[in-house]
Amino acid sequence: MTSRTTATIRLVLGRTVFYGVLTVMGLFMLLPFLWSLSTSLKPNEEIIALPIKWLPGSLTFEHYWSAFTTVPFARHFANSMLLAVAGVATNVLLGALAGYAFARLAFRGNRLLFRLLLASMMVPPVVTLVPSFIIVRSMPLVGGNDITGQGGAGLLNTYWAVILPGAVGAFAVFMMRQFFLALPKDLGEAARVDGCREFRIFWSIYLPLCRPALATLSVFTFVAGWNGFLWPLIVLNDPDMMTIQMSLAAFSYNQKTDYGPLMAGSIVAMVPTLLLFAFGQRYLTRGLAFTGTGSK
Amino acid sequence: MTRTLATGPDIRGPAAGRPRHGRRPERSAPGRHQARAGRAFTAPAMALFLVFTVLPVAGAFGLSFTTYDVLTPPSWAGLANYGRLLEDETFFTTLKNILYYCAMFVPAMIAISLALALALSRRLPGMAIFRTVYFIPVVTSPVAAATVWAWMLNSHYGPINEVLGYFGIPGPAWVGDGSTAMMSIVIVTLWQGVGSNMLIYLAGLQNVPAHLYEAAALDGAGRWRTFLHITWPSLRTTTFFVTTLSLIGAFQLFDQAYVMTKGGPGNTTLTPVYQIYETGFNRLQMGYASAQAFTLFVIIVAVTVINMRVNRDQVPE
Numbered sequence: 001m002t003s004r005t006t007a008t009i010r011l012v013l014g015r016t017v018f019y020g021v022l023t024v025m026g027l028f029m030l031l032p033f034l035w036s037l038s039t040s041l042k043p044n045e046e047i048i049a050l051p052i053k054w055l056p057g058s059l060t061f062e063h064y065w066s067a068f069t070t071v072p073f074a075r076h077f078a079n080s081m082l083l084a085v086a087g088v089a090t091n092v093l094l095g096a097l098a099g100y101a102f103a104r105l106a107f108r109g110n111r112l113l114f115r116l117l118l119a120s121m122m123v124p125p126v127v128t129l130v131p132s133f134i135i136v137r138s139m140p141l142v143g144g145n146d147i148t149g150q151g152g153a154g155l156l157n158t159y160w161a162v163i164l165p166g167a168v169g170a171f172a173v174f175m176m177r178q179f180f181l182a183l184p185k186d187l188g189e190a191a192r193v194d195g196c197r198e199f200r201i202f203w204s205i206y207l208p209l210c211r212p213a214l215a216t217l218s219v220f221t222f223v224a225g226w227n228g229f230l231w232p233l234i235v236l237n238d239p240d241m242m243t244i245q246m247s248l249a250a251f252s253y254n255q256k257t258d259y260g261p262l263m264a265g266s267i268v269a270m271v272p273t274l275l276l277f278a279f280g281q282r283y284l285t286r287g288l289a290f291t292g293t294g295s296k
Numbered sequence: 297m298t299r300t301l302a303t304g305p306d307i308r309g310p311a312a313g314r315p316r317h318g319r320r321p322e323r324s325a326p327g328r329h330q331a332r333a334g335r336a337f338t339a340p341a342m343a344l345f346l347v348f349t350v351l352p353v354a355g356a357f358g359l360s361f362t363t364y365d366v367l368t369p370p371s372w373a374g375l376a377n378y379g380r381l382l383e384d385e386t387f388f389t390t391l392k393n394i395l396y397y398c399a400m401f402v403p404a405m406i407a408i409s410l411a412l413a414l415a416l417s418r419r420l421p422g423m424a425i426f427r428t429v430y431f432i433p434v435v436t437s438p439v440a441a442a443t444v445w446a447w448m449l450n451s452h453y454g455p456i457n458e459v460l461g462y463f464g465i466p467g468p469a470w471v472g473d474g475s476t477a478m479m480s481i482v483i484v485t486l487w488q489g490v491g492s493n494m495l496i497y498l499a500g501l502q503n504v505p506a507h508l509y510e511a512a513a514l515d516g517a518g519r520w521r522t523f524l525h526i527t528w529p530s531l532r533t534t535t536f537f538v539t540t541l542s543l544i545g546a547f548q549l550f551d552q553a554y555v556m557t558k559g560g561p562g563n564t565t566l567t568p569v570y571q572i573y574e575t576g577f578n579r580l581q582m583g584y585a586s587a588q589a590f591t592l593f594v595i596i597v598a599v600t601v602i603n604m605r606v607n608r609d610q611v612p613e
Contacts, residue, residue, distance in 0.1 A: 019422070022415060026429045029487065033432075035455055036444040052458050098341035106327070107334030113342060120349050126548050126569050127593045130576045130586050131355030132348060137366070165348040168341045198333030227437045229551050230569075234577055245439040249555050252443045259447055266440040273435045281428060 033270070040064065040263040047259050063260035064268075067251075073265065075240060076247040079159075081272070083232075083243065084225035086163045091221045092214055094168035099176025100202050104188060114177070121170045125231075133234055136161045161235035162243075166225065172217055179213040180206060216283040223273050244269045356593075359586035366580050377587035387588065390568045391595070393478065397567070398546045400482045405542050406535060409490045413497030414527070427498075431491035438488060442555035445484045446471055471557050474564040481552045481565060489545075493538045500534030501527070536607045540600055547596050568592045 039047055040063050042056040067073055101107070102114045137154040139145060144152020155161040183206060191201045207214075229245045236242060242250070248269050252262055360377055364370035381387055412430060416423045433441065448454050449470035457467025468476045504527060512522045528535075550569040553559055559566035568588065576585030 015420075018415070018420075022426050025412070026426055029430055029433055029491075031455065032436075032441060032444045032448060032487070035448055039447065048453050050452070052453055052455060054455070094341045094344075097337045101334045101337035105330050105334035105337065107331035110334065113338065116350075117345060120345070120353075123349070123353055124544060124548055124593060124596055126572060127356050127589050128349065128352035129572065130582050130589060131352035131359060133577070134355065134359075134364075134366070134582065135347060135351060164344065167344050170345070170349075173341055198330060198337075202337070223435050227435075227439075229439050229554075230573070234573070245437060248437075248443060249439050252446070252555060253558075259453075262443060263447065266437075266443045269437050269440040273437065274432065277432065277435045281431075 033274075036263040036266050036270075039259055040267050042260065044260060063264040067261040067264040067268065070261065071247055071251055072240070073244070073247060073268065076242050076244045077268065079241060080226055080244040083159060083162050083228075084222050084272075086159070087166050087225035088218045088221045090163065090167040091169060091172040092217055095172030095176045095217060096207060096210070096214065097202070098168065098173045099178075100180050100206060102173065102177045103180035104185070104206070105198065114173075117170045117173055121174070129230070129234065132165055132231075136165065136235055156235055157238045157241050159241075162228075162232055165231070166228075169221075172221065175217055176210070176213060179210050183209055212283070215280065219276060219280045219283045222276060226273050356586050356590055359583055360590045362583040362586075364582040366582060370583065373583060377584045378591075380584065381587055381591060386563065386566070386571060387568075389563050390566050390571045393563075393565060394547055394549065394567050397478055397482065397549060398543060400479065401485060401546050402539060402542050404482070404486055405489060405493060406538060408486065409493035409538065410497050410531070410535075412490060412494040413501055414523075416494070417498055417501045427495075430494055433488045434491040436488065438551040439555055441488055442484055442552045445480070445487070446556045449480050449483075472561065474561045477557050477561060477565045481549070481556060484552050484556070485546075485549070489542070493542070496538055497531065497534055500531050504530040532607065536603070539603055539607070543599055543603060544596055547592065547599070 038054065038056055041059050041061070042053070043058060043060050043062075046053050046057055102110060137156050138149030139154040140147050140149045142152075142160075143154045143156065143158065145154050146152075155164070187205050188201045191205055196205075227245065228243070229249070232243045233246055233249075236246065248262075248265050251265055359370065361373060361375070362370040363373045363376070416427050416430075448456050451457055451467060451469045451472065454467075454470075456470075460467040470480045471477050508526045508530065509522065512526050517525065548569050549567045550573065553565045553567050553570050554573075557565040559570050569592075572585050572588045572592070575581050575588060
């Protein structure tokens with residue numbers, strides 16, 4: 001055998017091992033999706049069959065039906081959707097406005113406020129958990145509260161309890177600012193010389209230029225909002241107000257062995273962000289690379 | 297996942313480049329308009345920031361010196377909450393648990409995400425598909441993922457023990473056993489988190505100067521030596537970033553412990569955030585919960601600073 005064929009064999013072997021390892025890893029990453037889908041479509045006796053059955057022998061949708069009828073799953077799905085979409089709308093709008101001002105408008109306190117905002121990203125959310133709850137509960141003049149914020153439940157058990165505290169993250173402002181900084185200054189200067197008002201410069205000239213950044217921010221915010229768990233768990237107690245994540249957690253606590261409906265519920269809770277990922281993958285990964293490298 | 301640290305972005309504002317002594321922009325009419333617009337544009341964001349971030353951070357500190365059950369007004373308790381904390385065995389159990397978790401989770405996170413990034417940075421066909429597949433868990437709901445994983449790790453009917461059985465390995469009871477429960481959570485959180493750190497490492501790898509690799513190849517350095525002397529040192533900033541993020545996230549572990557184990561069996565997976573949740577919102581001891589949260593905050597800051605020191609000491613030469 002010549003050394004050349006030995007080299008070829010080694011290369012082919014190396015590549016096979018390389019792809020083999022990546023594929024096994026890939027299967028491991030996908031297994032939870034495949035397994036929960038498979039379980040959710042199996043009849044009960046196949047779910048606890050030994051040895052385990054990897055694929056359903058016969059398909060059934062009864063577990064999806066039961067997941068939606070034993071708890072108001074549809075209502076919880078709608079709650080989550082509303083909260084996540086509202087979070088996207090407020091973060092995109094307020095984040096872009098503030099980000100633009102920090103990037104392009106000269107006003108006193110610009111740098112100080114921005115640095116404060118940046119520093120706040122390093123405060124772990126758990127620190128603000130208890131006081132934020134008290135603030136939401138003590139909102140004056142809502143939910144039966146008087147002007148001093150006493151007497152009622154404030155914003156607890158309302159959508160506002162989730163929407164307001166998450167309306168504009170420091171991350172949204174930071175990301176939009178970095179993006180606006182990268183856009184050419186001259187566009188705005190020219191419009192300003194023509195007497196254009198600042199809001200029109202922002203709205204008609206700069207905002208249309210940052211669609212990719214807005215898309216990235218939207219995808220990020222939606223995923224975070226949809227998957228959020230601890231905060232809604234604290235401020236929403238009314239069964240009608242529950243998010244799908246809370247609903248699933250409660251379901252898994254009460255029906256620990258009812259794996260069919262549980263997996264059906266999990267699939268439903270996972271689908272929206274997975275769909276978004278399928279269509280908006282480039283925005284997500286771009287945004288992540290952005291946070292990772294500090295970007296230019 | 298929207299909580300991130302910036303590694304050296306340009307934080308200079310628009311005024312940064314202006315001469316210090318020139319006419320202040322706010323004095324002229326267009327300048328005044330611009331300043332007014334700037335304040336108006338930032339006002340909603342800053343108002344929310346004040347109410348839901350600045351105020352709570354200050355409040356957390358203040359509350360920790362009070363006794364407060366939400367129903368009656370808070371009363372001053374001095375250092376009583378912190379005194380109680382020092383004698384609270386459960387609190388030390390949660391700290392021990394979370395350190396044990398970090399000790400397994402963080403090194404494994406670095407090793408796996410870096411290994412995946414190194415593999416996928418090779419210019420071979422199909423890498424984009426693997427990148428996508430490894431990233432999918434990142435966007436998956438942690439609650440749903442934990443629910444599914446609890447079922448996957450079922451000792452009788454779960455696929456994990458089934459596969460282990462193929463290799464003749466007797467699978468443990470996973471979440472049902474105090475000695476493996478935390479390990480189960482490590483597996484789930486790794487599964488969920490490696491994708492994003494892999495992407496961060498992939499971005500970091502692109503910034504390693506190519507001439508360093510060329511020089512190493514000229515010196516006849518093998519793969520391992522090249523990694524040790526070129527790749528790993530060049531990725532120091534990235535590793536620091538990934539370690540910091542992983543640590544801060546790890547210390548706030550909650551969702552998986554809540555869904556998979558409820559802190560059990562026998563408190564072996566009870567985490568600090570879980571205890572804060574129980575103290576504050578189940579027992580309505582807001583003052584004591586604040587003291588716990590604030591102590592956890594100080595510990596996170598301390599760990600981050602130590603991490604920074606360690607990384608700085610590793611600077612070659």
